Amino acid sequence: MGSRNFEEDGVPQALSLEKPQTEIKIIGDEEVNDSPIEQVRLTVPITDDPSQPALTFRTWFLGIISCVVLSFLNRFFGFRQNQLSVGSISAQIIVLPLGKLMAATLPSKPIRVPLTKWTFSMNPGPFNLKEHVLITIFANCGAGGVYAVYIITIVKAFYKRKLNPLAAMLLAQTTQLLGYGWAGLFRKYLVDSPFMWWPANLVQVSLFRALHEKEKRPKGGLTRLQFFFMVFASSFAYYVVPGYLFPTLSALSFVCWIWKNSVTAQQIGAGLNGLGIGSFGLDWSTVASFLGSPLASPVFAIINVLAGFILNLYVLVPIAYWTNTYEAKRFPIFSSHTFDSTGQPYNISRILNEATFDLDHDAFNSYSKLYLSPFFAFNYGLSFATLTATISHVALFDGSDIWQMWKRTTSAARDKFADVHTRLMKKHYEAVPQWWFHIILVATVALSIYACEGFDKQLQLPWWGILLACAIALFFTLPIGIIQATTNQQPGLNVITELIIGYMYPGRPLANVAFKTYGYISMSQALSFLADFKLGHYMKIPPKSMFLVQLIGTVVASSVYFGTAWWLLTSVEHICDPSALPEGSPWTCPGDDVFYSASIIWGIVGPGKMFTKEGVYPALNWFFLVGLLAPVPIWFLSRKFPEIKWIRLIHIPIIFGGTGNMPPARAVHYLSWAAVGIFFNYYVYRRFKGWWARHTYILSAALDAGVAFMGVFLFLTLQSYDIFGPHWWGLDSTDHCPLATCPTAPGIVIEGCPVF
Template sequence: MVFACCNIFAEEINDSPIEQVRLTVPITDDPTLPCLTFRTWVLGLTSCAILAFLNQFFGYRQNPLYVSSVSAQIVVLPIGKFMAATLPTKPIKIPMTKWSFSLNPGPFNLKEHVLITIFANSGSNSVYAVNIVTIVKAFYHKNLHPFAALLLTQTTQMLGYGWAGIFRKYLVDSPYMWWPSNLVQVSLFRALHEKEVRPKRGQTRLQFFLMVLTASFAYYIVPNYLFPSITALSFVCWIWKDSVTAQQLGSGLHGLGIGSFALDWSAASSFLGSPLATPGFAVANVLGGFFMILYVLIPIAYWTNSYDAKKFPIFSSHVFDSTGTTYNSSRILDEKNFRFDQPSYDGYSKIHLSIFFAFTYGLSFATLTATLSHVALFHGRSIWRMWNQTKAMIREQGGDVHTRLMRKYDAVPQWWFYTILVLMIALAIVACEGFGKQLQLPYWGILLACALAFIFTLPIGIITATTNQQPGLNVITELVIGYLYPGKPLANVAFKTYGYISMSQAVMFLADFKLGHYMKIPPKSMFIVQLAGTLLSSSVYFGTAWWLLTSIENICDPKNLPEGSPWTCPGDDVFYNASIIWGVVGPQRMFGNLGLYTRTNWFFLIGLLAPVPVWFFSKKFPDKKWIRLINMPIIFGATMIMPPARAVNYITWGTIGIIFNFYIYRKYKGWWARHNYILSAGLDAGVAFMAILCYFTLQNKDINGIKWWGLDLDDHCPLATCPTAPGVVVDGCPVF
């Protein structure tokens, strides 16, 4: 027994103290492998630019496809090997210097592949600040200086480097901060670089990927161009064509979606991410929350007429006035100064929300406090223990084998991070205070947002690094600036972006640094790639958005778009309405003592207490392992992206997730382990390539297909958005 314990202790000294890391991450390194090669730069920058373009391009569409870095991770492998087999190996001298480089320094290696994937990660992560540019130009119809907009996108993305640099020794170097999500990437890298022999009557992983990509590419012309209506098939509406209630229940796009589904991969993956890559327990929690909220809470609230719910659509992200018509925000905005006009507001109407949107904010409050409560109860003791071990490790300059192996490489100087931090804060102040103060946020707002990001980066980093859950700061930031500086819509969204996204970016940078730590990438190479990728991706996201906003007529305006046009901007529509709620009117007039929705503040308390009974029963019945898998933050936050996501997206996503991550995972685990993630990447890539081909060859030339009912990007449930309160008049709806 003593001998066994000594062996375990020795194993942890020579490996990682975290079992999952010991089982996944190799403890070897080859420091002779080249990293920042010609292949790395060409394939990395190309992957970054393509993914940034695709994700922003698709971000304005009805089903905003998300193309993850996994697609690039798989696609660049054969290209890298092809370059290694064909490019010349002779060194190329740089004129007037002693430097030289090789186009082909040897076989395409794992470290090059990791750095290319880090480039791709930069391109696959959206630029939140582009939402601000979109609502200014497409919703408020105001001018915005392009350089101010570019500075906004760059500074919000780059500020995170400062916070990451300050806390990296705690969140990266420590073996107890293990970042569970990175282990999936490590596993995939190992699978792709292990030598593979094609099984008898089977395919290699690469052959399977190419087969799926081809099939997905060929099929996607149907939902994207020939038959867009199959992105939401709502049979209940078609059976009861004249019933408002039936269409409210059955519409997958504008109602509760009972019986609706989609025959379109992008409908399943566009909002919730790939259902194939979501763990089974998370799928179950999301679906549990979805069904309880959509089929229990919302019907009870609507048909008991809570908050005058029957005056408005049952499901909508828009804001309404007291008569049930869409709120005219221009009536409460001072056109000259673009700020809240109190007398006009008093003479017009308070803002009303659909019952679903009202509960969306209440549930966001519950999710915030439930996350803190859940993490404290279920992970608090282990996080505290790991934090104490981390501090002890840093004092003693010890560490696990991965930390010791990384000491062979030069660390990134701390002044690199501080320089970027100071420069970005200065440029952020220029962006907001300069250019006629178009962004409305004063310098003290920038500094306060930075203070919030600084305070929360370490605790949220610890939570994410140990539990794989990342609480967001969007609600806190909106509340803070909404109370301090009401009536300024752009100041509100800019403050939220600087406070929330710079912290989120810091956590992303730290996660990438930890991936490099596991894969033994020189820290300076990681830093250079992250920096170059962030600058490039931010520029491409901004450039793509600006191009689409200035070239597509009536973009983001479904009422005036041509029939079949996909450019409806569902995510930006929600962002715009949030800017009215939190920025123009302000939280005090919505959720405070001057508002209609003060009772939603009880959700803060509900969220705080909800994890307690789950924790209690998990302790009382430790043999019931399923109790610990009940995750109240996920359940409360299940419908947080509705809208812009719709019921049909959840139903399709959940169906696929249940099939693959419960049935196939349990019955055909070998197939699942070998093919599941590659299937997801192939489906994503095929959809992306066909959508781009259709746009540039057909849709860009206004060739939108044969005119028929299936061309509509709609589920043909026109009565689903109708109110049911007596006397409310809405075009196209019966009056009760």
């Protein structure tokens, strides 16, 4: 048995960007019987019971119900001002007693399927871990979201145009399924490889073990299950305060309270609409709602994200704003909206040809160029840099390892690359045939072309746009998958896809967002599929069972998301229009509003009138070159000074993409997320490693579940009846920084703001 200590100079290999071994060391004739990643060794068991049934009646029944309920709740709350994300952990907890109840009450007598020789039992024995994992995969499908619903929303609620419901349904289904077609191509690299460890999955593994393994309570301590329920109860009880009685706790910005009449001070101190200096939140949803749980991210990734946040918000944005670059003082310092040259919101109706639903060039030329806030402009520039940095970083740091992986997977010696988990899976279970993935790919591409080319071309995207989107997604799935599988961060393709189709097919907003969705989400879905496959890999689930559950779960979730959205968009009057909604109405669609702004920038106006000499921001194109070259000096220094371990911790794609979740995430979310993550995954990990290994992922799951359950409880019992907390200062869900959104250029008149 090899050494289990993979630390060098105090830096754990799992938390570094050390070049991974391409072959697990062999001592004598015995291969190291574990994972080379320390967090995996501390969390994932190296045992399996192949006799446990997995795809049972209980799996289908509880899994589909979980998928439907989570799909409905997440889409329902997604249209509301105070969004609530109900994750699969909630279902993971609830289905355990339900599964045990079914095991105790259902008949075990085999039931024959009519007209076949097949039989099944509604109760094949005790409710087991593998059933529980597959039910949770169903729930993951319901909790993951359906990006194409944004397109349906902006067409019906913002542009107020007709959309064939069948075209909308096909759009929702095909964008979710397309990525599965080529996920199979990368299983060898992103699932079987022990160095692709998918950190977020360890939270789920820890919770599964806590719920299923019999554990003796340590003297003076708690079992992991007892610890989970203690934290869950505390999180559930506490969330009534920031979720109902005192919403201001979600974003505390003391600078604004001190300088109540200073626009500059509030721009600096506002956590929601400013730079967030001194701002923080006392609410777990502030910490984890937009960026995910920081407890599941390696500390080097957290620090790189924080570095990117500092680069954008504390270097680029202040320099641009206070030097008035791009007339920045005419606009809010932090905003995702679009503006005209006078600092007013851009009037899209003045430049849109209603008959053909494309850009009226004469009207645009007589109105105004399109302007962005300094933050939004630099966020696009950093998105350009992230894309090219991802390519060069993976080529420099991981290119040789990818080549070695390829050679091993095509040679007889490939099993030497496997760890114990891969060997167990190959020994006991049959892999998913490659032709399953090929059938899905061909069928989905055909349906995608039909959805966009048929129905009077309501979605505007031609057939070649679908094929180009597929090519882009396929090209980036492997490099971005490597980053996500090792850092828990996923650089997005949304901006580059918008840019490409914006140049090739300008002036058509729906073609732009459809192309973005097919290109970006198909890659994201492929990685989601592979992440779930890795969870099944850790938990020793038969791959064919995993495949079927993911496929059917995706179809069910897409159908429910579409149905819920169509119902609300056709039944709630003035949905997504705050100016027309009655006072106190929650149906403001904050996420859809950002998507709508993007459709204006990239679809109607287009990058040709934004990022060339015709527009305001041609200089941002230099970010492409900056991103391509930035990893080179880091790679060179890491090779020249291999003894300096921290150099390899600098991850340029994560730094440049650090603020990719802004908006809807704000400064207070990033600062709170980073503080909690660094405390647990650096200080606690180094000083109290035993406690960290036993409790950290359980703590993350319990905090998430407590917030989710209390959020649903508050809505069902109070908020759905328009019963809110007592009217007082703390009931305001803002951070009390009303001047943070004001311009500071002379003569700009905005309601509620001083005129300079």
